[in-house]
Amino acid sequence: MINEIEVIKTKNSKINEVDFSNLKFGSVFSDHMLECDFKDGKWQAPKVVPYAPISLDPAAKIFHYGQSVFEGMKAYKDADGNVLLFRPIDNVKRLNISSKRLAIPEIPENYFMDGLKTLLEVDEAWIPTQDGSSLYIRPFVFASGAGFHASPANEYKFIIATAPSGAYFSGEVRVLIEEKYSRSANGGVGYAKAGGNYAGQFYPTQLAIEKGYQQVIWTDDNTHEYIEEAGAMNIFVRINDTLITGPTSDRILDGITRKSIIELAESENINVEVRPLKVAEVVEAAKNGSLKEMFGAGTAAVISPISGFGYKGDDFELPKLEDTYASFLKKRITDIQTNKVEDPFGWRLQVK
Amino acid sequence: MINEIEVIKTKNSKINEVDFSNLKFGSVFSDHMLECDFKDGKWQAPKVVPYAPISLDPAAKIFHYGQSVFEGMKAYKDADGNVLLFRPIDNVKRLNISSKRLAIPEIPENYFMDGLKTLLEVDEAWIPTQDGSSLYIRPFVFASGAGFHASPANEYKFIIATAPSGAYFSGEVRVLIEEKYSRSANGGVGYAKAGGNYAGQFYPTQLAIEKGYQQVIWTDDNTHEYIEEAGAMNIFVRINDTLITGPTSDRILDGITRKSIIELAESENINVEVRPLKVAEVVEAAKNGSLKEMFGAGTAAVISPISGFGYKGDDFELPKLEDTYASFLKKRITDIQTNKVEDPFGWRLQVK
């Protein structure tokens, strides 16, 4: 148990330079960060320090072998000034699941949670209160130990940095269902939030953007017949009144928003099916009019309605409905996150 | 065209601290490195600078999204003091193939080659001359631009660092043929030398090491029935007198050693087959005695004979032959690399 986290405060707060009424996503960073080093075979005591450049040996393994994992969370401030997190223990556990797959030493849960609480205390003023804004929290771990041998490093850094943020997407989201490229392999690292999973998506996503889409929907690498997930969101499809999402697997990130949406929808008596979802079924439903909605779900993007999709050269439009599951569920989840309603699930954690 | 590369020399050479008669692989680094920044939409002029820590914003995308690629090459010094590279243009081209897949801007070939030549001139004294030693060269590119948005960075660093090195493996190499984990997906980044491909192998390799093997032989992620490659080597199998290696694909690195070995073997009238290779065929050949050799081929490991393999709980031993293809081909290729024999292929490049 750590009782007290050492805090070294910055002498030059940047907070007055920030326009909180006009925040982009993840591009201005708060004054402090949590820093914790793994060396001599163990995680050293975490510290809150000024947000500042990191100095690394050119042979540090992060540069060569992609040994890194991360998380994404948000802190909210309610009308009474309470500071709230959403299911944070699930992020800690998932970070360690990712770390294990990448041969990175797991971080003690209390180092993470006590460190994060202290960081939020120190940078509390950075938590935006505007509707739709929040403090995006980025915990990450990477290999800082050096060597040109393709093997795990012996030193690592765990950092939590934060960024007051607005919406992840601006404007409508059209997606391309991928037929050629893939995000992950059976037996690979797709279920981990490993850095390399993201870089691998950039080029196919650029190709999709050139064709007028914002995101790629990944399909399985073997047949490209099944819908997997998007770059940073799990995918839900509504056919008639049933909400469908694919099962998680070793290729797919087990999203915290996804599982919360499933629980929320079921508690509202929406019929939810978690089962393999064929692209052909979605195309067929689009053609016969039973496809009502598609949306992505993730911490950064919350719930993002999809306005249309491309597949094998054809484009399909989603109907513009009045009352959507997406808007209903988005309101339910953000109301719980921001303490506007009761939280029957016990998901909210008040840290101040 | 760059005519002259700026050189800033170190004031504190570390060369006298190095025991050149007892070099490990890739763990001591030469005095200088080549450094080149991509910013404002283009690669700036490369410079040779002292080998020194790199300072990065905590939000630099290398830490979060694994956007990085690298190469591995060697410089040799012959008896007359000539400095030699082996097919270096193929490394430059492959670096750019990798970069393209990872949405990293491609580096101009002359920045790479002129920069490398200047670096080798400055650090010439670091090139070991002992048999089996060489100067290992590590070119790499990574995302230095900052932001918590999963999209390509707008700034990158290209660095070439070098390390006087001995053998990659010490002792015999036993391999485990993988049945569960995978290295790469169809449509993925397996053919690129992307950082993330390596981190993903560490955990399965650790499990193999715990069982008494040194390396994993990867199989296809769909059926696990076909042999792909090892962690940092392509794989050759000799059945009777035929040398067999799998075809390259978007899952497999197109190794420069591999293709040189194929050409060398063919020029020596060894029968070579490049075709899908089933694990079952290798197991069958091991059982009936027609399996004569297995070896890995790569720049770091050169040619590494495999002494045995595990598969589905069974262990198979390779025979201990007197005259092996592995030792014959290893001598041929290293003799060419180190200028002990003629080079009918035009592979060697003398840079001094």
Ligand SMILES: Cc1ncc(COP(=O)(O)O)c(C=O)c1O
């Ligand atoms: C690949 C991927 N899928 C899904 C998600 C959604 O997960 P969560 O809801 O836990 O943020 C994310 C983002 O975290 C992601 O990176």
Ligand SMILES: Cc1ncc(COP(=O)(O)O)c(C=O)c1O
């Ligand atoms: C995955 C992988 N396969 C094969 C090789 C061998 O390639 P090369 O002979 O070009 O060094 C390497 C090393 O570079 C590698 O990393």
